[in-house]
Amino acid sequence: MKRPYYLFSSGRLKRQHNTLALEKTAGERLPDDAPEDEGLPSSHPDGGRTPFPIESVDSLFLFGEIDINSKLITFLGQQGVPAFFFDYYGNYSATLYPRENLLSGRLRVQQAKHYLSPKKRLTLARTFVEAALFNIERVIKYYQPRLVGEAQQETQVTLQALVRDRDALPLTTDIFTLMAVEGRIRDRYYKLWPHFLGKEVASKFPMNKRERRPPSNELNALISFGNSLCYSTVVRQIYRTALDPTIAFLHEPGDRRFSLSLDIAEIFKPLLVDRAIFRLLKTGEINSKHFEKHLEGCYLSDAGRKIFVQHWDERLSKTVHHRTLDKKVSYERLIRLECYKLVRHLSDPAGNTYQGLHMWW
Structure with a gap:
């Protein structure tokens, strides 16, 4: 069974006969933006080699400093294996995308038509935001019964505002207003996080406001890293369909980004990213020692990223009983199913109207 591989070691990834091998290097990795960096490997081979069969590789997530050559790129392309690169600070930076093998000119034309039609685009954009707000509401309602006093009252006020804004989405007339609504609710939602985490954890990991470039504190660092994983995971699932990842709603x-993954990720961040953060902090699996300060920003350390990725991989494998399919499907499979629903809508909007995933568990 194929699965994603997460590589944290630095070295050279190469084709070895008809499989893959990582020749590891020893030494400290330099930051990508270090003044002394000359574009050469930061360390030298230490003789260690880790082989793994290409038949088991669904995709590669490269967190170390990895050297590759054209032979490897050709091999990965032949095998249909995408590779996702993360920089020194754990930010998703690039994708090595194999030549598309699930091409559909008809679907691409329909996808472009839906973007170019203000009415059709707005319909899909509303659906993404509505599903994202619904899933945020589910997370809030999960924690609300566990709260008391002022915390529960504040949570109730946020829920009322969320429902009011969600019910008013059909009245929005432009994309800018939609994104403003989603951003406003997320800001209120983040202010509830100290209540969800509990006083002891919240005192160690305060949430003042969402800050991205760079993350200002530990909680912002976790959100940024989790969102990067979510975006790249969605790209991986889009690649398994005939959707064009650059055409979003x-x-x-824009240039140099897979905008459609940002749309779909909005739906899954409450389920995959936010709940992962709550779990890792409340259990103490990630603590203050797993963060580093760089360039006026805060980032997960290499050890912290390994812990997060291990939990992420386990979370993607969790299953839930799908009410329509009447069988268990993994969280990761839900992303693929979301892509399929979008494909059906683009092909036949009247007969297969798209509705974003609403968490039912």
Whole structure:
């Protein structure tokens, strides 16, 4: 069974006969933006080699400093294995995307038409935001019964505002307003996080406000890293369909980014990223020693990223009984099913109207 591989060691990834091998290096990795960096490997081979069969590789997530050559790129392309690169600070930076093998000119034309039609685009954008707000509401309602006093009252006020804004989504007339609504609710939602985490954990990991570039504190660092994993995971699932990842509806398509992954990730961040953060902090699996300060920002250390990724991989494998399919499906499979629903909508909007995933568990 194929699965994603997460590589944290530095070295050279190469084709070895008809499989893959990582020739590890020893030494400290330099930051990608270090003044003394000359674009050469930061360390030298230590003789260690880790082989793994290409038949078991669904995708590669590269967190170390990895050297590759054209032979490897060709091999990965032939095998249909995408590779996702993360920089020194754990930010998702690039994708090595194999040549597309699930091409559909008809679907691509329909996807472009839906973007170019203000009415059709707005319909899909509303659906992404509505599903994202619904899933945020589910997370809030999960924790609300565990709260008392002022914390529960504040949570109830946020829930009322969320429901009011969600019910008013059909009245929105432009994308900018939609994104403003989603951003406003997320800001209120983040202010509830200290209540969800509990006083002891919240005192160690305060949440003042969401800050991204760079993350200002430990909680912002966790959100940024988790979101990067979510975006790249969604890209991996989009690649398994005929969707064009560059044509989006809520987020504006731009250069050098897969905007559609940002749209779909909005739906899954409450389930995958936010709940992962709550779990890792409340159990103490990630604590203050797993963070580092760089360039006026705060980032997960290498050890912290390994812990997060291990939990992430386990979370993607968790299953839930799908009410329509009447069988258990993994959280990761839910992302693929979301892509399929979008494909059906683009092909036949009247007969297969898209509705974003609503958590039912």
